[in-house]
Amino acid sequence: MNKPKFIISLGVGWSATTPLWYTIQVQNKFVHAGFQKEMGYLDQVSYSPAERFKKRRESEAKLSFPKSRDTTMVSLSRSYDSNTKPRLPEAKTDIFLTKQDRRNIGSFPYTLDKYITYYKRLWETLQENNCPYQGVGDFSNANAWLREKFCHKLVDKLSEDFDVKVLMIVRDPIRR
Numbered sequence: 091m092n093k094p095k096f097i098i099s100l101g102v103g104w105s106a107t108t109p110l111w112y113t114i115q116v117q118n119k120f121v122h123a124g125f126q127k128e129m130g131y132l133d134q135v136s137y138s139p140a141e142r143f144k145k146r147r148e149s150e151a152k153l154s155f156p157k158s159r160d161t162t163m164v165s166l167s168r169s170y171d172s173n174t175k176p177r178l179p180e181a182k183t184d185i186f187l188t189k190q191d192r193r194n195i196g197s198f199p200y201t202l203d204k205y206i207t208y209y210k211r212l213w214e215t216l217q218e219n220n221c222p223y224q225g226v227g228d229f230s231n232a233n234a235w236l237r238e239k240f241c242h243k244l245v246d247k248l249s250e251d252f253d254v255k256v257l258m259i260v261r262d263p264i265r266r
Contacts, residue, residue: 094213095225096252097121100234101259110259111229121227122184124212125192128230134200136240184223186215202247210251225252234258
């Protein structure tokens, strides 16, 4: 029996990763990403809590705004969120995972084994319900920043159960 495909996408913001994901999952039913397009899970697994804290502090320092602008941005964000419809509701079809499956992937500590178990379970439920998908996938843009050593470990572990394919999307957002 052939292994199901596992597409791991590496991208950058505004490089059209969402239309690609939509085409692959919704329009062509080739792979399914599960509860959401971008879990950002591997970023949590690959760095220690201290490293994540340091990254967050460095990022916040680069993006710090005066308090008044910060407050304005939060209020704009809230009004935008309350006045918009959920994006791509048809992408939520064919999800047969249980609340327990969701709790398992979302509980601490985050591990590579939990990540793989989540996608194996997603694949099992798709098969049990006769869905036409050929595999599963993770379309988190944050995957582009994973360390090389971690990526080798990830692909080795995923390859035990999946036929792993990597998509790297890099486009010039200005010319898009």
